[in-house]
Amino acid sequence: MTNDTAACGCPEFSLNRxxxxxxxxxxxxxxxxxxxFGDAFRQVTYGAPAGGNVLVVLSLRGGAxxxxxxxxxxxxxxxxxxxxxxxxxxxxxxxxxxTGNAFGLHPAxxxxxxxxxxxxxxxxxxxxxxxxxxxxxxAMEVIEDADPGSSARVGWINRMxxxxxxxxPETSMQLGSTLLPTxxxxxxxxxxxxxxxxxQIAGLGSSAAKRRASLRTMWSGDKSALxxxxxxxxxxxxxxxxxxxxxxxxxxxxxxxxxxNPLNPVNVSSYPKGQLQGVLANTSALIRADLGVKVITIDxxxxxxxxxxxxxxxxxxxxxxxxxxxxxxxxAFFSDLGADASRVTVATLSEFGRRVEQNGDHGVDHGxxxxxxxxxAGVNGGDVHGVWPGLxxxxxxxxxxxxxRDYRSVLxxxxxxxxxxxxxxxxxxxxxxxxxxxxxxx
Amino acid sequence: xxxxxxxxxxxxxxxxxxxxxxxxxxxxASAEKPSTAPVTVAPKPVLLGAGSRHFARRFSGGxxxxxxxxxxxxxxxxxxxxxxxxPGRISDPSGKAIDTWYPRLKQTPQxxxxxxxxxxxxxxxxxxxxxxxxxxxxxxxxxMVDFWSNLLHVPLMDDTAYFYRVSYDRMIRTHALSSFEQLxxxxxxxxxxxxxxxxxxxxxxxPNENLGRELLELHTVGVDAGYTEKDVKQSARMLTGYxxxxxxxxxxxxxxxxxxxxxxVTVMGFTSANLxxxxxxxxxxxxxxxxxxxxxxxxxxRRLCVKFVSDHxxxxxxxxxxxxYRTHNTSIKATLRAMVDHPEFAKSAGKKVRTPAEDYVATxxxxxxxxxxxxxxxxxxxxxxxxxxELGQAPYExxxxxxxxxxxxxxxxxxxxxxxxxxxxxxAAQWWPTHEARFRSQDSWLPTLPASVDSVIDHVGxxxxxQPPGPSVKRGVAQVIGRTLNHRLTxxxxxxxxxxxxxxxxxxxxxSHLSR
Numbered sequence: 042m043t044n045d046t047a048a049c050g051c052p053e054f055s056l057n058r059x060x061x062x063x064x065x066x067x068x069x070x071x072x073x074x075x076x077x078f079g080d081a082f083r084q085v086t087y088g089a090p091a092g093g094n095v096l097v098v099l100s101l102r103g104g105a106x107x108x109x110x111x112x113x114x115x116x117x118x119x120x121x122x123x124x125x126x127x128x129x130x131x132x133x134x135x136x137x138x139x140t141g142n143a144f145g146l147h148p149a150x151x152x153x154x155x156x157x158x159x160x161x162x163x164x165x166x167x168x169x170x171x172x173x174x175x176x177x178x179x180a181m182e183v184i185e186d187a188d189p190g191s192s193a194r195v196g197w198i199n200r201m202x203x204x205x206x207x208x209x210p211e212t213s214m215q216l217g218s219t220l221l222p223t224x225x226x227x228x229x230x231x232x233x234x235x236x237x238x239x240x241q242i243a244g245l246g247s248s249a250a251k252r253r254a255s256l257r258t259m260w261s262g263d264k265s266a267l268x269x270x271x272x273x274x275x276x277x278x279x280x281x282x283x284x285x286x287x288x289x290x291x292x293x294x295x296x297x298x299x300x301x302n303p304l305n306p307v308n309v310s311s312y313p314k315g316q317l318q319g320v321l322a323n324t325s326a327l328i329r330a331d332l333g334v335k336v337i338t339i340d341x342x343x344x345x346x347x348x349x350x351x352x353x354x355x356x357x358x359x360x361x362x363x364x365x366x367x368x369x370x371x372x373a374f375f376s377d378l379g380a381d382a383s384r385v386t387v388a389t390l391s392e393f394g395r396r397v398e399q400n401g402d403h404g405v406d407h408g409x410x411x412x413x414x415x416x417x418a419g420v421n422g423g424d425v426h427g428v429w430p431g432l433x434x435x436x437x438x439x440x441x442x443x444x445x446r447d448y449r450s451v452l453x454x455x456x457x458x459x460x461x462x463x464x465x466x467x468x469x470x471x472x473x474x475x476x477x478x479x480x481x482x483x
Numbered sequence: 484x485x486x487x488x489x490x491x492x493x494x495x496x497x498x499x500x501x502x503x504x505x506x507x508x509x510x511x512a513s514a515e516k517p518s519t520a521p522v523t524v525a526p527k528p529v530l531l532g533a534g535s536r537h538f539a540r541r542f543s544g545g546x547x548x549x550x551x552x553x554x555x556x557x558x559x560x561x562x563x564x565x566x567x568x569x570p571g572r573i574s575d576p577s578g579k580a581i582d583t584w585y586p587r588l589k590q591t592p593q594x595x596x597x598x599x600x601x602x603x604x605x606x607x608x609x610x611x612x613x614x615x616x617x618x619x620x621x622x623x624x625x626x627m628v629d630f631w632s633n634l635l636h637v638p639l640m641d642d643t644a645y646f647y648r649v650s651y652d653r654m655i656r657t658h659a660l661s662s663f664e665q666l667x668x669x670x671x672x673x674x675x676x677x678x679x680x681x682x683x684x685x686x687x688x689x690p691n692e693n694l695g696r697e698l699l700e701l702h703t704v705g706v707d708a709g710y711t712e713k714d715v716k717q718s719a720r721m722l723t724g725y726x727x728x729x730x731x732x733x734x735x736x737x738x739x740x741x742x743x744x745x746x747x748v749t750v751m752g753f754t755s756a757n758l759x760x761x762x763x764x765x766x767x768x769x770x771x772x773x774x775x776x777x778x779x780x781x782x783x784x785r786r787l788c789v790k791f792v793s794d795h796x797x798x799x800x801x802x803x804x805x806x807x808y809r810t811h812n813t814s815i816k817a818t819l820r821a822m823v824d825h826p827e828f829a830k831s832a833g834k835k836v837r838t839p840a841e842d843y844v845a846t847x848x849x850x851x852x853x854x855x856x857x858x859x860x861x862x863x864x865x866x867x868x869x870x871x872x873e874l875g876q877a878p879y880e881x882x883x884x885x886x887x888x889x890x891x892x893x894x895x896x897x898x899x900x901x902x903x904x905x906x907x908x909x910x911a912a913q914w915w916p917t918h919e920a921r922f923r924s925q926d927s928w929l930p931t932l933p934a935s936v937d938s939v940i941d942h943v944g945x946x947x948x949x950q951p952p953g954p955s956v957k958r959g960v961a962q963v964i965g966r967t968l969n970h971r972l973t974x975x976x977x978x979x980x981x982x983x984x985x986x987x988x989x990x991x992x993x994x995s996h997l998s999r
Binding site: 177181182192194210219220221223228230231232233234239240241242243244245246247251252254255256257258259260261262263265266267268269270271273274277278 | 642834836873883885891892895896898901905953956958960962963965981984985988993997
């Protein structure tokens, strides 16, 4: 295919891109199997250790332009400006410092500067897949499957959760959608929900306890895997019940638009309006309830900026709006977490970076190397990690920022730091992969 | 994202409500009242024997009184199955009507490409497919279209392939009950497959291995068949030449001899000199070879058995089916017959979990909802997309090339279970969607009252599930309505809002509805 628009197959997708990407990312609602370990462990009394660490994987769907988020300074910025006349983020507008003053952050990320300066917000640049893949569709699959060459089609998070014999459906969750992303698809149980309040059994006019009892009776003679899973689901809803009931109360008091209802832990009005508002408020409530969740995946779409990425004024344009919402939402999230912030780490992933050179529409087409953002507990922040490949034409991979470090190296450092129990089990999570040291975690 | 964005452009004429007596009592629902069919005397449903019921539940979207009557008239499950193998001979007025609901499905790939809303046309295809699964009398045909579409999967929202996805669906429907050889040939060389798995951009100078590999791994012999990376490369070379000019206004699918990779091709025992610039004859021979390969026979036989018998079919069953496949020249009908005539099939009743899409179709059928021609985004036929999509298995929306999983475990997750329960409740209570659909009145489920709770649940269960509910299911249902099984239910108790809804919805949450 000779034409970029045709090649990426997304002609003028602006209105429906988000929906398409959500669909493309879908694994199937609640498509999550019963446990790898049969039902034996489900018979024992569940007691998740309190205060466990939590990883939030934030997928920037659509291919976020890392070169506008974490921007090189100096001579490298001059090179970038040569490729992107009119849409490069001006050097003078960048915020934040890094080793050798090599990089700065897009000014829209300014709300996160206190975390950057405190060392709890950092970035890794020029990371990505081992080989370029410029299809949204394929690249998302590959990045979340994270097991190239395997036809098993089990996601990396699912493989990690599968290592834990005490895992329950609520150990690994997707919020914002009942559809599990590829990273969560596989034999280990996982729970997908639009919001916490949905994690309940649809009522039929009786008390919740009677409804549970009724379901248990109806399924009592059924010893199939589905029957076991129905019982395990009833148990999960019971464990989540206090949280779910509280989350189902009006979020704001007395009216929508008013302050947060103190009885409802989902503090929606503490977050800026936009895509992440509800989902991050729910994520925070779930984490603070301390019910044993280890990994939460969230989607933040609309990064496919083939047109109108920005202008000479970096406080306008599509990228500014996306980053502004991201920064303010994450700031609100860590603040809302309160003391629980000490056990929460956020990592961003995007299916690919974007082309170094701008196209004819003040946008950039699908590319390769990208930046990942890491925030929160355990992060070795205040700096940009990784190996910078350079932006001279000969240093590019087919016109794209080269990838010098595999994204799995970053994920592995995060996992080892937050979940030391995975130590020695790397081959089960990232089969056949030998990581390189990044230094992204403290 | 508005729900009306996917509505058909040309609105169909609303179907007039049938004249008739009003329902005996007004609906108890405080929400907007859906239209309900005038049911004066509920016809006594035909209860099939276990064997016939098994055939009907495996090869349809779910039992209905109408289906039970057809099976009974045909002379039992096996005879009904045989009739269903020739869908062209089955009169299908409902299916024919549904075929007129979504005029955009008649657009050419070029028109879809230029229409700027290909994803909306895909939404039409999705709804049309589900409507056919719900109401077509050619039920086995719909079941097999689903099966082959998952094996030879082209994702619905694949942004490179969707211009050709409707055409691909038509191809699958044409060959769903012919032979696998024909199906494989047409699927592999179809522009939708070529675009989805990159064969359309694969050339002799820069071959793309995607389709060459998946053809072996997913569509035919399987990943354990012993082919090598060299085989994959040769497979990809063999397929070069089938192109689609997506960048030109013609939007043509064509064969380009100038990009076909000539010269000897050897894959898993297949050899072709492949000397001609036009490689189509050699490609055809290659696909025929793969279709007939013993490993393909085994793999397809196993997959069919996992879909229609159980997750763990015996080696004996699989070889019997594989043998029929090979001796009958890959005939799909002969292969299916060998499977259902094996004693293991009869013993497998109820062993398969209904997937979310199967659950949705079976729920609408069980509730006796008649979906009518849609007029806007709120119409049942259109709004149901959001409902079944949330349930998690909108047709063909599996993103990876391997198609939706077929095993029980994949569809037994907690999120799926909770969403199924909520969907059962929303439909049983007639909450949403309700426009352009006819529902049974809630009273029509009930026997003459007063009657024992036990007999009421039995009465509802026979109509809804096509079989009498078992003792633990009855006890469970009685618990949710807060009565004992011996209690004599009066009319005024039955009139309470949750009584009938509680019974109907609970029965849909029971094991016999969530499995088939």
